[in-house]
Amino acid sequence: MTAKRLYIKTFGCQMNVHDSERIGGLLRNEGYRLTEKPEEADMIIVNTCSIREKSEQKGYSDLGRFAQLKRDKPGLILGMAGCVAQQEGAGVLKRFKGLDLVFGSSNIANVPRMIETITLRSRPVVMVEEPPGPPRTTPADRKDRVRAWVSIMEGCDRRCAFCVVPTTRGRERSRPSAEIVQETTHLAEAGYKEITLLGQTVNSYGKNLDEGVDFADLLARLDAVDGIVRIRFESPHPCDMTPKLIETMAGLTKVCEYLHLPLQSGSDAVLERMGRGYTLNDYRRIVARLRERIPGTALSTDIIVGFPGETGEDFDRTLDAVAEFEYDNVFYFNYSRRPNTPAAEFGDPVPPEVQEARFQRLSMLEKSLARKKNQALIGTVQEVLVEGRSKRDRDRHTGRTRSNKLVHFCGADEEIGRLVNLRIASAGPTCLEGIRPSPP
Ligand code: 5AD
Numbered sequence: 001m002t003a004k005r006l007y008i009k010t011f012g013c014q015m016n017v018h019d020s021e022r023i024g025g026l027l028r029n030e031g032y033r034l035t036e037k038p039e040e041a042d043m044i045i046v047n048t049c050s051i052r053e054k055s056e057q058k059g060y061s062d063l064g065r066f067a068q069l070k071r072d073k074p075g076l077i078l079g080m081a082g083c084v085a086q087q088e089g090a091g092v093l094k095r096f097k098g099l100d101l102v103f104g105s106s107n108i109a110n111v112p113r114m115i116e117t118i119t120l121r122s123r124p125v126v127m128v129e130e131p132p133g134p135p136r137t138t139p140a141d142r143k144d145r146v147r148a149w150v151s152i153m154e155g156c157d158r159r160c161a162f163c164v165v166p167t168t169r170g171r172e173r174s175r176p177s178a179e180i181v182q183e184t185t186h187l188a189e190a191g192y193k194e195i196t197l198l199g200q201t202v203n204s205y206g207k208n209l210d211e212g213v214d215f216a217d218l219l220a221r222l223d224a225v226d227g228i229v230r231i232r233f234e235s236p237h238p239c240d241m242t243p244k245l246i247e248t249m250a251g252l253t254k255v256c257e258y259l260h261l262p263l264q265s266g267s268d269a270v271l272e273r274m275g276r277g278y279t280l281n282d283y284r285r286i287v288a289r290l291r292e293r294i295p296g297t298a299l300s301t302d303i304i305v306g307f308p309g310e311t312g313e314d315f316d317r318t319l320d321a322v323a324e325f326e327y328d329n330v331f332y333f334n335y336s337r338r339p340n341t342p343a344a345e346f347g348d349p350v351p352p353e354v355q356e357a358r359f360q361r362l363s364m365l366e367k368s369l370a371r372k373k374n375q376a377l378i379g380t381v382q383e384v385l386v387e388g389r390s391k392r393d394r395d396r397h398t399g400r401t402r403s404n405k406l407v408h409f410c411g412a413d414e415e416i417g418r419l420v421n422l423r424i425a426s427a428g429p430t431c432l433e434g435i436r437p438s439p440p
Pocket residue numbers: 051052162163164262264302303304333334335336337338
């Protein structure tokens with residue numbers, strides 16, 4: 001029997017990308033194989049994102065397109081997963097007549113059962129209730145062979161005023177540590193070299209478990225897994241960057257010298273209205289401790305431009321902070337009003353043209369900082385974990401430094417998954433060029 005074909009379109013964060021791998025893994029057991037072509041699929045799942053309005057709209061537009069395919073192929077199963085599915089629930093069935101399946105991220109483990117119900121009863125199935133208990137461990141169909149994402153928790157208990165995640169991914173639930181260690185061990189046995197631990201506020205791990213294991217303890221346990229050479233995690237919240245965690249990171253050899261630490265704004269007034277729980281000075285202290293204990297660590301951040309009530313002065317503070325912390329990378333987003341969030345009721349919106357002008361200023365600063373940071377590495381020798389062939393030039397290879405910088409170089413397929421030392425020959429704002437260091 002030929003395998004049934006599954007096409008998954010993914011929007012949004014790494015968590016969503018990994019959720020798609022888990023959906024793929026579960027459906028592989030049901031006889032589905034992934035395809036890159038929606039036209040030849042027997043099942044299409046759009047894994048949606050609602051963090052900003054634009055991402056939400058993109059998901060809807062794709063669903064509309066795929067619903068058209070169903071006209072010529074009535075047996076095609078069309079599903080909607082992810083945060084928009086969770087947010088809208090059964091309501092989306094009215095909007096898209098062709099939908100068979102709607103489920104949120106906490107219901108992924110039930111996908112096989114849902115498919116069975118659709119096939120038996122031929123009517124749409126909606127599952128957006130959060131099941132009790134810790135997140136269920138599922139298989140994952142991972143595309144990469146060197147680096148793997150490992151989800152360690154779901155949901156978020158923080159209430160940042162701008163953020164839709166608490167309503168789309170529910171309360172914070174951590175996976176038992178033994179399951180995470182076991183999954184990592186299996187990944188190492190399968191040849192994976194690097195893991196990235198995922199959670200909405202990844203360093204708050206363990207708070208709702210009875211085990212007495214916190215994020216630092218988990219890192220230490222995973223550091224002991226043979227075969228894994230690098231550990232990363234995303235995204236930590238500044239309020240959970242405890243001195244113990246920084247000490248642990250400094251002491252563990254596999255934990256990479258790179259931290260993505262969302263600041264969101266450099267103005268205390270804005271941070272307060274966002275409900276972030278720290279001031280600029282608190283953040284400053286964390287960065288100082290981090291740089292003292294882990295010299296040379298790379299740092300990146302997220303910034304929201306044009307939060308309600310943000311004044312020109314507030315924004316200048318953000319620019320000052322970005323310059324002060326000398327980020328390696330800044331991800332910046334125009335504020336987008338999201339349903340059921342406190343900030344949706346705030347009023348005092350920043351006019352779009354003002355927001356756009358601020359966005360451009362930040363963009364220029366970001367580019368010059370990133371270039372400067374990358375250029376500082378020219379002439380140094382960096383340990384690079386080889387990932388595969390370069391996307392822009394198939395004759396070359398790429399890998400990443402421990403500080404998470406992408407390096408292009410002349411390599412060989414045999415090197416994929418290995419650590420190589422490369423001298424940095426040149427640098428742009430987004431990547432580096434590496435050459436083999438000359439023998440001493
Ligand atoms: N508007 C704009 N950006 C947002 N983010 C989260 N919610 C919003 C919103 N409503 C950004 C934050 C977060 C990143 C993942 O997305 O900077 O850290």
